[in-house]
Amino acid sequence: MLPRNFLVFLLLIFTFHLPPLISAENTTFDFPFFTVRNLTLLGDSYFKNGVIGLTREIGVPSSSSGSIIYNNPIHFFDQESNITASFSTSFSFSVKNVNPSSFGDGLTFFLSPDNQTLGSPGGYLGLVNSSELTKNRFLAIEFDTKLDAQFNDPNENHVGLDINALTSIKTADALLQDIDLKSGNLITAWIDYKNDLRVLNVFLSYSSLKPPTPLLSVAFDLSGYLKEDMFVGFSASTEGSTEVHLIENWSFKTFGFLPVRPKSHPHNVSDSSVTIISDVPVSNSTNKHHKGLGLGLGIAGPAFFFVVLAVFGYVSVKKWKYMRIENGLKAEILTGPREFSYKELYAATRGFHSSRIIGRGAFGNVYKAIFVSSGAVAAVKRSKHSREGKIEFLAELSIVACLRHKNLVQLQGWCAEKDELLLVYDFMPNGSxxxxxxxxxxxxxxxxxxxxxxxxxxxxxxxxxxxxxxxxxxxxxxxxxxxxxxxxxxxxxxxxxxxxxxxxxxxxxxxxxxxxxxxxxxxxxxxxxxxxxxxxxxxxxxxxxxxxxxxxxxxxxxxxxxxxxxxxxxxxxxxxxxxxxxxxxxxxxxxxxxxxxxxxxxxxxxxxxxxxxxxxxxxxxxxxxxxxxxxxxxxxxxxxxxxxxxxxxxxxxxxxxxxxxx
CATH class of the missing domain: 1.10.510.10 (Transferase(Phosphotransferase) domain 1)
Structure with missing residues (x-):
């Protein structure tokens, strides 16, 4: 039997002999430091030595706005059980300034249904556009370092809860717990929302120990704002300031969902719930022996298959990794953009027909792609380089793919099949x-x-x-x-x-x-x-x-x-x-x-x-x-x-x- 077929055979046995695994829909991630994986940078944000910078780090006053967003949407609401998840997050940040008198404007932790949340510089905290104050939807905890009368700020050193607007529902002065947001020191924040209590708490400390008392406590039901999948991230902004906003680590989790119940199979004859009645009486000792034997087999059998499955899984994964490296198809360096199939791009470009060529670059032809299923239009660059050239190009692209600027042609995705490298970009209707x-x-x-x-x-x-x-x-x-x-x-x-x-x-x-x-x-x-x-x-x-x-x-x-x-x-x-x-x-x-x-x-x-x-x-x-x-x-x-x-x-x-x- 071929290894692949044998693996399928084992999976079937494993499925029918073990009770279904209980899985939960809660989400957890932890970034002790930051890399390009799983994060999207927008505006002026950047990575530097494992730390996220949200605003420009230059020695002269400037206006800057930046966001960083976790790539995967988070489930906060379960329709079957009608339960809204609770969540908890902690992160360490610092607000530094080469000119202490040039402060403003602050940073936020936010939840938003939009994974492109980037607002204007200044008092808009990188959350909303100055010309469309009500366009972006969000829940945000602001760490505000400037008094902005337009948004009823109490002072230039406060924490507040914002919902779809920058006028906070409730604020607290960080100095109440001797925290100076602009001190340049590393500050750790904890944000907890418990849906059963309908309370959101924010804690701040210069140490890694969570204080017993929250700085900000808001009794507010957020469930009405968490009915859809949300993206989580940070934003910050400055205006005529040298203030720099840095995030050094981040952890996040949701909790409170019920575990998924295994489906019952009343008509499945192999189900353990089926009772078999014996016509032959059995002695107690024999019955106990059979029960012990059955129990032993019930435990040892699935355990054996699990071990065999794990071994085959380990060998398969190692083989898969070797093949990916050998062919230069290191998909993990392009975590942000989506992976397209060759078949999909081949169909969208009419088989890379010459009539679809819209340009020629250093690395090959560029084709207009029309995706029939969605009606979307893109530009597909087809590399003509050797395998070694593709690997080098992928290495460069791993950083270029993370660049975010309104005046860059944005990379949508990629495909690495059939010994070809295909890159999918936004289509520019007015050409070059x-x-x-x-x-x-x-x-x-x-x-x-x-x-x-x-x-x-x-x-x-x-x-x-x-x-x-x-x-x-x-x-x-x-x-x-x-x-x-x-x-x-x-x-x-x-x-x-x-x-x-x-x-x-x-x-x-x-x-x-x-x-x-x-x-x-x-x-x-x-x-x-x-x-x-x-x-x-x-x-x-x-x-x-x-x-x-x-x-x-x-x-x-x-x-x-x-x-x-x-x-x-x-x-x-x-x-x-x-x-x-x-x-x-x-x-x-x-x-x-x-x-x-x-x-x-x-x-x-x-x-x-x-x-x-x-x-x-x-x-x-x-x-x-x-x-x-x-x-x-x-x-x-x-x-x-x-x-x-x-x-x-x-x-x-x-x-x-x-x-x-x-």
Whole structure:
């Protein structure tokens, strides 16, 4: 008998000889520290050394909002028994600040039917949008560090219960138990709700010992708000503050559900409830012997099968793990996105038909997928790399898949079957920025000036997120208009991380083979192969010049048939005091001249030949949002230099390393 058939045989025996296992619907999880598994990050949240940061960790005041949510919905209501679960959670958090006078706004623990809960910065605590205060539904315990009169806050150091609104049902001053939420010290919180008592209690302590008395106790029936599955998580926000909100550990459990009752089988002749009457009288000693033998077999038989089943299960799991590793199909690194079947994606793309190709990237073709069952539309990228390339790509993707930003093309899921890697992304109805800017033939959508400004700001915002706000710095290396997608509202979404590189912050750049597209590549990157944030800034500068001018980075001039470099052309007009003449003629002057001048000058400064003279992408965001003054741009394009923080030792050591590994 084949092992698989034998395992099925054992399962059948095990099922019919053991009483059904009693299972409960209660949920329990525990994170002594945090990894990318089972959690979704939204907004500005990030992982760092096993700790969750909910708001940006930068030394200058900023507005920030972030959430982190447990991936699986939690059952709080059982329809059969009409029981609402009780729950208990504990976590340790700290609120730190490089400038103690710049406090606000706080953090929350929340339950919500929505797994995309992310609100506005400031007093909205990352829970609700400033323009739609009643849109999001939630139960939240707020740990508020700022007095906001709009929401009737009692002070800047309180705990409160919020239900679908930021005006708390009841609050308590944390100083009543000598707790300063803004102290920077690690604080442990316990939140308990007992449905039978209809009471919610919140405890706080600087130690890991739970205090005997709650800081906040609210007699309130929450069962009416827990009739559906809920997601649990944390949110936080700041506004003009350097406050940082950190979560270091988290445990959660529900309890109170009745165990699932085993189903009875009155007509099953093998059921132990069937009584057999013997015609032959049996002596007491024989009866006792038979009973003892029966009891022994009743215990030993199932135990034996259980042991055999466990052995086969262990061997099967080890074999399964070996096969997964051997084939590079490490699905566990992509816990957030969903796993699609190859059959499902094959059908949705009409067998990867050529008519469904909507783009070509560094790692293969991109297909439009239409799922007939749901009517949903997605974009499927089909990798053309070898097995080794797929494993490396999966390793990179394990971090990229956890990135969350409104200006990123979001990964929906993946498929690893038939020696192929398929990635499923959100479908962008307006295609790539390249196709909109340079349509063939010269017809199609014309991007308005407001659209172009929004694209420049959105792209700068997502690069600031990748460069400065992720646990590991992400260098994209291939920023160009064909890798920037446009959603239904023409908002930019950066995609194609096939050439991206991950590195720790404040580390020296590593030499790589030069990759990317000519016209967008920084001169020092072409020279030394060192990808840095400043090489991405150069590419960004070229892109926004392309957006403003409607010309490609390198274009053949119709009159002379000479190749013209876009950066050189715009810089020449700047030197003549005519920079706004570089504006896309298709706009017909429908823009504000000062805004056009600012965008073109930012593009030139980002595309400066000297990397040290390029602004940080964070400064670019501030300039475009009118939060900082523009940077001066010389009238003449500076001569080519290579000062991208590389020393002679760096270059020599790289050359020696190449010789050693050759």
């Amino acid at each position: 920025l390249d196709k909109v800017l340079h349509p063939e033939p010269e017809t199609g959508i014309l991007l308005t000036w407001s659209h172009r400004q929004n694209i420049a700001i959105g792209l700068a915002s997502v690069l600031a997120y990748l460069h400065q706000e992720c646990e590991q710095q992400v260098i994209h290396r291939d920023i160009k208009t064909s890798n920037i997608m446009l959603d239904g509202s023409f908002n930019p979404r950066l995609g194609d991380f096939g050439l991206a590189r991950l590195m720790d912050h404040d580390k020296s750049p590593v030499s790589t083979l030069t990759a990317g597209t000519m016209g967008y590549l920084a001169p020092e990157y072409l020279q030394y192969g060192k990808a840095t944030v400043k090489t991405d800034v150069f590419s960004y500068g070229v892109v926004i010049l392309e957006v403003a001018c409607g010309r490609r980075p390198i274009e053949r001039e119709l009159s002379s048939q000479k190749m013209v470099n876009l950066v050189d052309w715009v810089w020449g007009l700047h030197g003549q005091g005519r920079i706004t003449e570089a504006a896309d003629k298709r706009l017909n002057g429908d823009f504000k001249e000062e805004e056009m001048r600012k965008l073109l000058l930012v593009g030139l400064r980002c595309a400066h030949p000297d990397s040290a003279e390029r602004p940080s992408i964070r400064r670019v965001v501030q300039i475009l949002n009118n939060e900082a003054d523009p940077i001066a741009v010389p009238k003449m394009k500076p001569s080519l230099t290579f000062s991208c923080s590389l020393t002679v030792e760096d270059i020599v050591s790289d050359d020696e390393e190449r010789k050693t590994t050759a």
